[in-house]
Amino acid sequence: MGLPSADGRLGLRILKDLLKGGSILGALSAMREGLGDAFQIKFAGFKPVVLSGPKHGRRILVKERDKFAWRNESDPVTSLLRHGFLVVDDEEHDKLRQIIEPALTRKHVHDHVAMMVGYSEQVMSRWPTEGTVDMLVEMRKVSLLILIKSLFGVDITDRMESLWPHVLGVIKYVSPGPWIVLPWKKRFGFKRNIREMDSFLFETIQSARNTTGERSEPTLLDDLISAGLNDDTIRDQMLTLLIAGHDTNTAHLAWTLYELGAHTDTKSKVVEEVTSILGSDRPSKESIDRLEYLGMVINESLRLHPPIHVSNRKSKCPFHVNGSTVPENTRTMFSIYLTQREGEHWDQPDTFMPERFESGNKRTPFSFLPFGGGPRNCIGAIYAQVEAKVVLACVLQSFEIELAEKNVGEHMGATLEPKPGVTMSVRKRMPQLS
Numbered sequence: 001m002g003l004p005s006a007d008g009r010l011g012l013r014i015l016k017d018l019l020k021g022g023s024i025l026g027a028l029s030a031m032r033e034g035l036g037d038a039f040q041i042k043f044a045g046f047k048p049v050v051l052s053g054p055k056h057g058r059r060i061l062v063k064e065r066d067k068f069a070w071r072n073e074s075d076p077v078t079s080l081l082r083h084g085f086l087v088v089d090d091e092e093h094d095k096l097r098q099i100i101e102p103a104l105t106r107k108h109v110h111d112h113v114a115m116m117v118g119y120s121e122q123v124m125s126r127w128p129t130e131g132t133v134d135m136l137v138e139m140r141k142v143s144l145l146i147l148i149k150s151l152f153g154v155d156i157t158d159r160m161e162s163l164w165p166h167v168l169g170v171i172k173y174v175s176p177g178p179w180i181v182l183p184w185k186k187r188f189g190f191k192r193n194i195r196e197m198d199s200f201l202f203e204t205i206q207s208a209r210n211t212t213g214e215r216s217e218p219t220l221l222d223d224l225i226s227a228g229l230n231d232d233t234i235r236d237q238m239l240t241l242l243i244a245g246h247d248t249n250t251a252h253l254a255w256t257l258y259e260l261g262a263h264t265d266t267k268s269k270v271v272e273e274v275t276s277i278l279g280s281d282r283p284s285k286e287s288i289d290r291l292e293y294l295g296m297v298i299n300e301s302l303r304l305h306p307p308i309h310v311s312n313r314k315s316k317c318p319f320h321v322n323g324s325t326v327p328e329n330t331r332t333m334f335s336i337y338l339t340q341r342e343g344e345h346w347d348q349p350d351t352f353m354p355e356r357f358e359s360g361n362k363r364t365p366f367s368f369l370p371f372g373g374g375p376r377n378c379i380g381a382i383y384a385q386v387e388a389k390v391v392l393a394c395v396l397q398s399f400e401i402e403l404a405e406k407n408v409g410e411h412m413g414a415t416l417e418p419k420p421g422v423t424m425s426v427r428k429r430m431p432q433l434s
Contacts, residue, residue: 003049003324004035005042025309025337025410032338038322048331051321052338054345054366060313060334061366061374068313068332070376075312077174080194083233084240085379096237097379099227103151103220104379109386110285111217112150116387117282119145120394122157127426132404135422139253142391143246150383151241152204153219163200169193170239171247175413197242201235243414245380248307249387251415255305256298256392258422259352261403266354267396270294274393280431283393291389296354298388302370304352307415309337311372336369337416399426 006027028050031039037053051060060068069089072078078087085096102108123142127133141160144167148156156163173190208221215222220241224234260267273293281287311334318327326332341349345367347356356363371378378384395401404423411419 003038003040005040006031048333049326050333050335052335054364057339057366057369065374067316067319069316072314080174081240082236084236086240086244099223103223104383106382109383113285113390116146116390120391124398129428132423132425135257135424136254140250143249147246151220154204166193166196170197171414201238205231205234247415249384251307251417253391254418254422256301258408258418259301261424263352270297271396274396283390288389294389296357299357300354303340305416306336306370309416310335399428401426
């Protein structure tokens, strides 16, 4: 007996949403409600198993992780990132992670707080004193500047305009679309984007090789070079970090600003905390850990809108789930989005309630997984949380913000993004007179 599956009407709805590049999260939620925590989507060329919930999360991410492969040769993600640590398995992954991880520890990330503040101020300096901005666009600028400087040692301020369309192009290349259903379908229009990004990355690698040992504070790029990796392998890690790192942070920052705009009482509490703790000072590595309520807001935003909302695997061998046998080589999707909205484990799961993350509140293990779990949890989790606190605190110190457009949907791109964006009215705060 096989896993339960959607009827023809729901299956058709899923396909239509995929072909339009839209979100299938509504359909998946309906299937979870009607079919349970394990079901199969059955359509020509696309028959993944979808799992959700703490039980399956523990199994996929920890207990039986060796039965599932990350690498899927038919995905554009694999063809773009080649041998990036995100799309390789076993010893190859472990070796690359061991090289990359030290640069992303809390100590090293804290050393970049002042730089994060500087780029936040730089981007905000171009905002109107009073007007509207799209926070999805603005947070992408901040995230790009911060990531490329902190990890690769390069300031791209003067190159932002020229790199921008190519960054967006490679993100679109790996976003869900018809290729999921039709893996043989050729993808046109992306060669130049990939070529231009490769040119930038290889140029950056060569410059770093020429100056290795000259910097007082080596970067992650220096670590990759010192490990003896060739240029192609280093390029793969850089592009992986660039796409996976900055795009996730972009989506998370934009969603958090949306939720603050949608919940004015919460926004007032965060502004009060930021003002009380920071005063007129910018965030520092000593002060950011004290912004506890902001941290709760960040976590609740991650719960409702996890940037990486699904963890894709491919079964290496047959496995059993809920009394059914799933054959090997089956695309297996663990839904973080569904897991973090399950009523069995969350009170009022669709309601924005930061207080649920107060210290001392218990939650079911593997019910909150915005950064995955187990040995392959997100390598940049600390980096993302520190950056979020710094950037959001800077924004709230500098501007009064309000939602200008409340009709925002969930778009399943490379990450879970707000669509069409987060348009906010901003008004510059006047400096406090002492």
